[in-house]
Amino acid sequence: MEKKSRLQRKLDHIENTLKLSDGPNSPGFEDIYLIHQALPGIDWHAIDTSQNLWGKTLAFPIIINALTGGPLETEGINKKLGLIAAEFSLGMAVGSQTAALENSSSVRTFKIARKMNPKGILIANVSANCAYNKAVKAVEMIEADALQLHINAAQEIFMDEGDRLFSHLEDNICEIVSRSPVPVIIKEVGFGISLECAVKLFNIGVEWVDVGGSGGTNFIKIEAARSEGWHATSLTSWGIPTAASLLEIKGSNLPLKLIASGGIRNGLDLLKSLALGAVAGAIAGPFLKAALRPGTDEISKLVMHICNDFKKGMLLSGCKNIADLKKAPVIITGFIKEWLNERNSPCK
Numbered sequence: 408m409e410k411k412s413r414l415q416r417k418l419d420h421i422e423n424t425l426k427l428s429d430g431p432n433s434p435g436f437e438d439i440y441l442i443h444q445a446l447p448g449i450d451w452h453a454i455d456t457s458q459n460l461w462g463k464t465l466a467f468p469i470i471i472n473a474l475t476g477g478p479l480e481t482e483g484i485n486k487k488l489g490l491i492a493a494e495f496s497l498g499m500a501v502g503s504q505t506a507a508l509e510n511s512s513s514v515r516t517f518k519i520a521r522k523m524n525p526k527g528i529l530i531a532n533v534s535a536n537c538a539y540n541k542a543v544k545a546v547e548m549i550e551a552d553a554l555q556l557h558i559n560a561a562q563e564i565f566m567d568e569g570d571r572l573f574s575h576l577e578d579n580i581c582e583i584v585s586r587s588p589v590p591v592i593i594k595e596v597g598f599g600i601s602l603e604c605a606v607k608l609f610n611i612g613v614e615w616v617d618v619g620g621s622g623g624t625n626f627i628k629i630e631a632a633r634s635e636g637w638h639a640t641s642l643t644s645w646g647i648p649t650a651a652s653l654l655e656i657k658g659s660n661l662p663l664k665l666i667a668s669g670g671i672r673n674g675l676d677l678l679k680s681l682a683l684g685a686v687a688g689a690i691a692g693p694f695l696k697a698a699l700r701p702g703t704d705e706i707s708k709l710v711m712h713i714c715n716d717f718k719k720g721m722l723l724s725g726c727k728n729i730a731d732l733k734k735a736p737v738i739i740t741g742f743i744k745e746w747l748n749e750r751n752s753p754c755k
């Protein structure tokens with residue numbers, strides 16, 4: 408019964424992602440400006456957009472973020488996303504593998520991503536709740552280069568069947584991080600990582616954080632829409648906008664490696680994310696929507712659109728590679744500036 412409901416939940420998430428819009432928060436990128444350099448001093452063809460991660464090279468610093476797997480209907484989605492990740496040398500995370508750890512018939516819906524992309528960066532995904540031995544099985548299942556542990560309290564408490572126990576998560580994360588055979592990324596799913604949370608994570612040995620800020624796919628809206636109990640909530644605007652989350656953590660000077668996600672929708676959002684200190688940007692909702700269209704044309708178009716704008720933005724800000732982009736001057740205005748002021752961030 409429980410297994411059946413987990414698989415059904417995965418299909419409900421897809422259906423509701425298609426029905427519901429991003430937000431209502433903005434990820435905050437409209438408050439971030441890079442400086443136009445009228446004399447960029449670089450030729451278009453000399454721009455190097457590549458980024459090295461875990462001993463492999465991405466052509467662009469883009470990760471297709473955790474989406475799906477589990478129900479057999481999702482195998483085709485992971486197949487398309489795996490193909491595209493291989494074609495464009497992007498990273499990819501699979502959706503939560505708990506279904507496959509509980510029922511081997513779901514394993515193929517995850518393995519397909521590795522089959523389509525034997526050499527690329529593939530990231531396993533389980534809950535931060537997961538037992539260490541199961542997390543290792545998830546890594547082995549897809550020969551993953553890294554492991555995402557998702558932390559999603561906001562989503563769980565809006566899920567009728569969701570978890571209500573969160574006090575043990577730090578101990579569990581600490582155990583997995585200290586024993587994992589691959590790098591571990593702690594990932595929010597759209598409500599952001601605060602400075603306080605980043606400090607806690609750092610203190611238990613975490614090196615990689617996917618900030619998963621608000622402004623994109625909104626799991627409070629999705630779970631409220633699937634709930635049989637209450638449909639209305641005042642909390643849809645809950646969360647830390649992605650740009651604020653990145654900057655809060657950057658301002659701490661903790662040696663954490665950041666992945667930006669939550670509402671990254673185009674090449675300019677990605678460009679700004681890297682200028683704010685992220686190693687890469689991760690995108691979920693738009694890839695799912697494109698993957699549900701026939702063939703792979705829509706996903707290819709989406710990737711090319713993001714990559715082209717990203718490279719153009721690099722040229723116009725005078726950055727010949729990702730290292731330059733990290734050092735590019737950034738202007739922070741409006742709500743994000745106010746947020747950082749209120750938080751006494753040195754980044755304001």
Ligand SMILES: Cc1cc2nc3c(=O)[nH]c(=O)nc-3n(C[C@H](O)[C@H](O)[C@H](O)COP(=O)(O)O)c2cc1C
Binds near residue numbers: 624669
């Ligand atoms: C249909 C759907 C399923 C998702 N499933 C997972 C999951 O299994 N594990 C996870 O860590 N995140 C999951 N996510 C969250 C995304 O990885 C991402 O954190 C979130 O959607 C915010 O990014 P976005 O605004 O680019 O969509 C899912 C997202 C969607 C839309």
